[in-house]
Amino acid sequence: xxxxxxxxREKRKFVLTIGDEGAIxxxxxxxxxxxxxxxxxxxxxxxxxxLSSFPxxxxxxxxxxVDQAYIQSTLPPVSxxxxxxxxxxxxxxxxxxxxLKAAISMGREKEGRKDWNYLFxxxxxxxxxxxWIDAVSEMPNKFAGIFLLPLEGVNYLEDLxxxxxxxxxxxxxxxxxxxxxxxxxxxxxxVFRNDTIIFxxxxxxxxxxxxxxxxxxxxxETLNTIEYIRRLGFEDSDGLDLYIIASFxxxxxxxxTSFPSDDPHALTPYDIAxxxxxxxxxEPKDRFGDVVSAIQxxxxxxxxxxxxxxxxxxxxxxxxxxxxxxxxxxACIIAxxxxxxxxxxxxIDLNNKVNVAKYDRRNAEEKLKEMDxxxxxxxxxxxxxxxxxxxxxxxxxxxxLPFEIISNYANIHGFDTHVSVMTMDITENTSLNDTMxxxxxxxxxxxxxxxxxxxxxxxxxxxxxVRRQFDDYKVTFSGxxxxxxxxxxxxxxxxxxxxxxxxxxxxxxKNKKR
Amino acid sequence: MKLTILKKKIFKELIIxxxxxxxxxxxxxxSMLRVQGLEKELSDFSRxxxxxxxxxxxxxxxxxxxxxxxxxxxxIKKNKxxxxxxxxxxxxxxxxxxxxxxxxxxxxxxxxxxxxxxxSISSSSDYKSDKFSIIDNxxxxxxxxxxxxxxxxxxxTAIEEFPGYLKMKSLQIKRxxxxxxxxxxxxxxxxxxxxxxxxxxxxxxxxxxxxxxxSKKGESSNEKEI
Numbered sequence: 001x002x003x004x005x006x007x008x009r010e011k012r013k014f015v016l017t018i019g020d021e022g023a024i025x026x027x028x029x030x031x032x033x034x035x036x037x038x039x040x041x042x043x044x045x046x047x048x049x050x051l052s053s054f055p056x057x058x059x060x061x062x063x064x065x066v067d068q069a070y071i072q073s074t075l076p077p078v079s080x081x082x083x084x085x086x087x088x089x090x091x092x093x094x095x096x097x098x099x100l101k102a103a104i105s106m107g108r109e110k111e112g113r114k115d116w117n118y119l120f121x122x123x124x125x126x127x128x129x130x131x132w133i134d135a136v137s138e139m140p141n142k143f144a145g146i147f148l149l150p151l152e153g154v155n156y157l158e159d160l161x162x163x164x165x166x167x168x169x170x171x172x173x174x175x176x177x178x179x180x181x182x183x184x185x186x187x188x189x190x191v192f193r194n195d196t197i198i199f200x201x202x203x204x205x206x207x208x209x210x211x212x213x214x215x216x217x218x219x220x221e222t223l224n225t226i227e228y229i230r231r232l233g234f235e236d237s238d239g240l241d242l243y244i245i246a247s248f249x250x251x252x253x254x255x256x257t258s259f260p261s262d263d264p265h266a267l268t269p270y271d272i273a274x275x276x277x278x279x280x281x282x283e284p285k286d287r288f289g290d291v292v293s294a295i296q297x298x299x300x301x302x303x304x305x306x307x308x309x310x311x312x313x314x315x316x317x318x319x320x321x322x323x324x325x326x327x328x329x330x331a332c333i334i335a336x337x338x339x340x341x342x343x344x345x346x347x348i349d350l351n352n353k354v355n356v357a358k359y360d361r362r363n364a365e366e367k368l369k370e371m372d373x374x375x376x377x378x379x380x381x382x383x384x385x386x387x388x389x390x391x392x393x394x395x396x397x398x399x400x401l402p403f404e405i406i407s408n409y410a411n412i413h414g415f416d417t418h419v420s421v422m423t424m425d426i427t428e429n430t431s432l433n434d435t436m437x438x439x440x441x442x443x444x445x446x447x448x449x450x451x452x453x454x455x456x457x458x459x460x461x462x463x464x465x466v467r468r469q470f471d472d473y474k475v476t477f478s479g480x481x482x483x484x485x486x487x488x489x490x491x492x493x494x495x496x497x498x499x500x501x502x503x504x505x506x507x508x509x510k511n512k513k514r
Numbered sequence: 515m516k517l518t519i520l521k522k523k524i525f526k527e528l529i530i531x532x533x534x535x536x537x538x539x540x541x542x543x544x545s546m547l548r549v550q551g552l553e554k555e556l557s558d559f560s561r562x563x564x565x566x567x568x569x570x571x572x573x574x575x576x577x578x579x580x581x582x583x584x585x586x587x588x589x590i591k592k593n594k595x596x597x598x599x600x601x602x603x604x605x606x607x608x609x610x611x612x613x614x615x616x617x618x619x620x621x622x623x624x625x626x627x628x629x630x631x632x633x634s635i636s637s638s639s640d641y642k643s644d645k646f647s648i649i650d651n652x653x654x655x656x657x658x659x660x661x662x663x664x665x666x667x668x669x670x671t672a673i674e675e676f677p678g679y680l681k682m683k684s685l686q687i688k689r690x691x692x693x694x695x696x697x698x699x700x701x702x703x704x705x706x707x708x709x710x711x712x713x714x715x716x717x718x719x720x721x722x723x724x725x726x727x728x729s730k731k732g733e734s735s736n737e738k739e740i
Contacts, residue, residue, distance in 0.1 A: 138516045311517065318520045322527060329531040336538040343545030350552035357559035364566035371573040384726055386583040387645045392590050394641060395648070395679040395720055402666060402685055422662075424685040428718065 010056035014141060015294040016047075017149065018132045019064040019184025020202075025050050026294045027057065032279035036291050038183065042128070042135035051139045058144040059136055062297055064185040064290075066202045068123045068148060075116040077108070083116050095122045100146060100307045106196065119197070121148060125309060137312050142319060145306035149293065150200035153178060153190040155300050156293060160243050163275040164265045173239025173262060175229065179222050180245040180289040187218060189225050198232060201225065211249035218244060219258055226260060236260050245269060247287035272296075400426045400436035405501060408469045409440070415462045416445040420496070436503040444495040455495060466499060476500035593677040600649045600723020601678070604634055607651060607719070614675055615655075622668040626658040626712075637720075646724030652683065653719050658712045662687050665711060678721030687713040 012029045016039075025047060027034040034054075039047045051059065071094075075086050087103045095101045099122045106117035123129065123146075137143050157176055176192040186204040190197060203221045207213045222242070226234070234240070242264040244254060251266035269292040273282035278295045297303070308316055402424050409419075421441040428434050444459060467475050478498040601607045608631055619627045631653055638647035659665050665687055673680045690712050 140516075315517055315520055318517070318524055322524050325524075325528060325531060329535055332535055333538050336535070336542045340538070340542040340545045343542065343549050347545060347548045347552055350549060350556055354552055354556050354559060357556055357563060361559055361563050361566065364563055364570060368566060368570055368573065371570065371577065374577065382580040382583070384645055384724075385587045386579060387643055388590070388596060388722070388726070389583040389586040391641060391643060391646060391648070391722060392586075392594060395722075396594075399681050401669065401673075401682060403670070406662075406666065418689065420689045422685070422687045424682075426681070426683055428681065428683070 010054065010058075012054050012057040013144075013298050014051060014054070014057050014059040015062055015298050016059055016132070016136060017062040017064055017182075017184055017290050017294050018129065019182060019186075019290075020066055020128075021184050021186070023047075023132060024184055024290045024294065026291055026298075027054060028295055028298050031277055031281075031295070031299055033281040033291065033295060042131040047135065048139065051136075051141050055140040056142075058142040059139065060144045060298060061133065061136060061146045062149050062152070062294055063123060063129070063146060064149045064182060064188060064202070065123070065129055066185070067129070068150070068200075069121065070150070070197065070199055071120045072106070072198075073118050073120055074109075075118060077114045077116065086116075087118060090120065094120070096124070098125050099123065100125050100309060102305055102307060104151075104305060121151060121305065123148070123307070130309075133309055133312065137309075137315065143312045143315055145303075145308060145316070146312070147297065147303055147306060149188065149297070150190045150197060151304045152297050152300075153200070154192065154195060154197060154304060156296050157190075157192055157195065157243075159276055159296055160265075160267075160272070161241075163267065163272060164243070164263075173241045175234055175238055176241045176243070177222065177225060177229075177261075178243045178245070179218055179225075180293060181214065181218070181247070181250070181287070182290045182293075183288040184290055187221050189221060191225060191229055193232075193234075198229070211247070211253050214246065214250045215253045215255075218246060218250065219255060222259060241265075243267065245272065245289040245292070248284065250287075397434075399428070399434045400424070400503065402438070405438050409466075411469055412462070412465045415458060415465075417442050417462065418445070419443075433503070436501075438501040440499045440501075442497050442499055444497070459495065459497065463497075470501055472504055474500075474502040474504060476502070593675075594679065594722075596646050596722035596724040596726045598723070598725060600647065600721045602634060602636070602649045602721075602723055604631055604651070607631060607634055607721075610677060611653065611719070614672070618668055618672055618675070621671070622659065622664045624657045624659045624664070624668070626656075628656040630654045636723075646722050646726075648720050649723050650718055650720040653680075653717045655715045655717070656713075657715070658690070660710055662711050665713065665715075669715060672717070676719060678719060681718045681720070683716040683718045685713065685715050687711050 012027055012034060015026045015028065017024045017026070022041070023039045024036060025039055026036045027050070035050065037046050037050050039050075051057075073090070075083055075090075078086065091101050091103060101120070101122035104119045104121065106119055108114045108116055125133070133146070157178060160178065174194060176195070178188075178190045178192075180188045180190075182188050182202075185202050188200070188202050190200045192198060203217070205214055205217050207217070222244070226240070240259075240261040242256075242259050242261040244251065244256075244264070244266045246254070246266070246268070248268050248270075251268060254266050256264040256266060268284070269282040269286045269289050270284045272278075272289070272292045273295070276292075276296065276299075278292065278299075281295050282292055402422070405424070419440045420443055422438065423440075424436065424438045426434050426436050442462075444455065444462070463477055466477075476499075478500070599606065601610055611629075611631075615627070615629055618624075632651045634649050634651040636647050637650050641648050657665065657668075659668070669682060669685070673682075688711065690710055
């Protein structure tokens with residue numbers, strides 16, 4: 001038993017083509033055939049043996065039995081949401097409960113009512129078909145689904161066109177027929193109109209297996225089919241592309257001119273395999289087209305329709321759930337690991353920062369200890385020194401002394417005066433500047449020749465000089481003589497005026513020199 | 515049946531996935547807790563460092579103040595320093611001031627100098643000091659001098675030479691005589707004590723009282739009791 005390694009995903013696939021005459025199991029790796037075996041019955045040991053050789057490879061069932069129905073139907077022009085209800089109802093009403101059934105949308109009519117066109121397909125899920133399904137679904141291999149060979153024939157037709165167009169570059173006709181001689185089924189005929197499957201039939205060979213007989217059977221069946229499609233609207237003028245797949249011996253004796261086809265093609269399985277690049281898929285002497293059609297089917301990424309029985313459907317769900325849960329778990333684990341890695345990185349970074357912070361703190365503590373030692377070393381003294389300095393500043397604060405007043409007064413010249421009395425009073429203020437009040441009794445000495453007017457003028461001039469010298473101070477005069485009050489007798493002596501000088505309250509004299 | 519086997523398989527797988535996811539989530543949770551713990555530790559350390567930095571800054575500022583105070587202190591005249599009893603008693607104040615006043619009288623040729631001392635009081639509350647107290651009293655000088663200039667020089671010198679702090683509170687100068695030849699002759703004549711000015715000066719004398727010693731080299735302690 002070969003298992004794919006844990007890390008390597010299994011690329012091989014099995015295709016089991018089930019017909020009424022048995023089944024063919026093909027193992028494909030990409031476009032290369034790995035093995036093929038004819039299995040007569042579901043219980044054949046070859047089936048289990050072949051499948052167990054690659055238990056990780058999924059198995060696709062391709063149905064080529066006669067008992068499959070294809071019914072084209074139109075549905076009323078309801079909305080796209082409601083048409084699915086109509087389809088469901090029709091499927092449950094027109095088909096058996098046990099049938100495998102589905103409907104494929106063929107689009108809407110372009111004109112008129114714009115009805116919905118649907119193709120209803122069904123297979124009878126009864127023995128021997130159901131026996132095959134039961135046998136295969138119990139194999140260890142993953143069950144990939146049930147596919148209808150005629151329905152998938154649309155893709156086959158597309159590839160066959162590539163084969164023949166490569167050869168001759170023919171133009172496309174309105175109708176196409178594929179007739180393929182199959183080991184498990186007989187002559188599978190698939191009719192297409194504008195690349196859409198119209199109907200299919202399968203016929204058993206009659207009268208032997210010699211090339212002439214087989215060729216004759218093919219010709220007859222094909223002509224019958226062509227006649228049938230005339231009832232469906234085929235006319236010679238529409239054009240008909242015909243593809244006959246049979247052995248070399250058969251196509252050698254086939255009379256292609258008997259068909260009302262502009263472009264009939266007779267191909268061997270080997271021709272098709274070669275043209276489509278299917279490695280190891282066919283020998284020149286191969287007679288049947290089962291293997292080639294199976295390989296063509298599996299090489300396509302997208303299929304037309306996948307069916308499941310209830311049982312296989314459950315397994316499919318479980319498989320999907322397994323995949324989804326693994327994907328989600330992986331995503332969750334990856335995300336968690338990424339976050340953990342980031343957090344781990346952050347923790348390393350933080351750890352470094354914590355160490356640096358510890359180091360800084362230790363340094364700061366030591367520095368603080370040193371500073372405390374400095375203060376302790378001086379004990380009480382620094383506080384006392386600071387206090388003395390503070391007190392000294394307050395007590396040494398500039399205060400008023402008479403020197404400046406005297407000095408300013410001395411600058412007043414040109415007057416015959418003398419100060420008979422000077423008083424100065426200073427009021428202390430610990431928080432603000434001290435205030436000062438000075439009074440001077442100033443005698444104006446009159447000369448005999450001085451008239452009263454001269455004396456008054458002198459006093460006035462003196463007063464203005466004083467105000468000028470003491471412009472930062474508040475200056476007051478009292479006892480200034482008025483003419484009407486002067487005593488002529490007193491005039492013979494001297495005039496005494498009282499000058500008052502008070503320290504200002506503004507900022508000007510705060511920093512005055514004493 | 516294959517379906518049963520599949521169900522068992524998926525159940526086992528889910529358990530394994532659950533264990534792995536739990537383990538990984540556990541690792542993540544542990545990492546997150548660790549990071550949280552480290553962040554808290556870092557925050558605590560940062561806070562402590564900030565507190566210590568603040569204390570260091572405060573200490574530095576305090577040191578700078580101390581250094582500045584020491585610089586200022588070195589400039590203060592020694593006769594301003596505090597004394598243990600701050601000359602708090604009147605007797606001690608008179609004892610200190612006496613010789614100085616006598617010297618001043620002689621230097622500035624005061625013909626007459628009467629000195630009176632008021633009671634010394636403590637005026638500490640004005641200065642908000644818990645280590646020292648300020649003792650002050652008034653000294654009143656009534657004088658007769660030859661000139662007002664001598665009076666002013668007397669004032670200036672007294673302020674410099676008195677220990678502690680001397681502040682002038684009031685001054686009164688009266689002219690007694692004019693500076694005439696007659697007066698000058700009289701003054702020269704030592705038989706008559708004459709003066710041109712008379713007056714009165716009131717000083718406020720403040721001294722600092724407190725227990726204080728310096729530990730500086732070369733400086734003697736000013737603990738001397740008078």
